[in-house]
Amino acid sequence: MDATTKKILTEGGIDVGSMMERCMGNEALLERLLKKFLADTSYTGLVRAFEAGDGAAALDASHTLKGVCGNVSITGLFELLTRQVRALRNGDTAEAASMMPEVTRRYDAAVQAIRKSF
Secondary structure, three states, X not given: OOHHHHHHHHHOOOOHHHHHHHOOOOHHHHHHHHHHXXXXXXXXXXXXXXXXXXHHHHHHHHHHHHHHHHHOOOHHHHHHHHHHHHHXXXXXXXXXXXXXXXXXXXHHHHHHHHHHHO
16 A cells, blocks of 8 residues: 555544554455445434434444444544444433534545545
């Protein structure tokens, strides 16, 4: 992977070193997995759940997106979603909803970085 691509991905919140370890150095696999992230619908489901005021659906979507982010080493978003899942499990929907602007910002940054890189 060239330095420019690595920089773009890192600035998008992706821990490239961790992701490369997970992919055992296989850059083609890394690229495939990151492109699959773009096709995942968990973020859209999360937004819709909060718009509908459906805490159970928000928990499901946030938990799923957290797992996806963990799998592709989008660490900052993963950590934020971990906090959001905890808030939802504790019944604090307002706290979880208050995290959505930052969730959106980090999600968009990762998506843009992946699109720019591949």
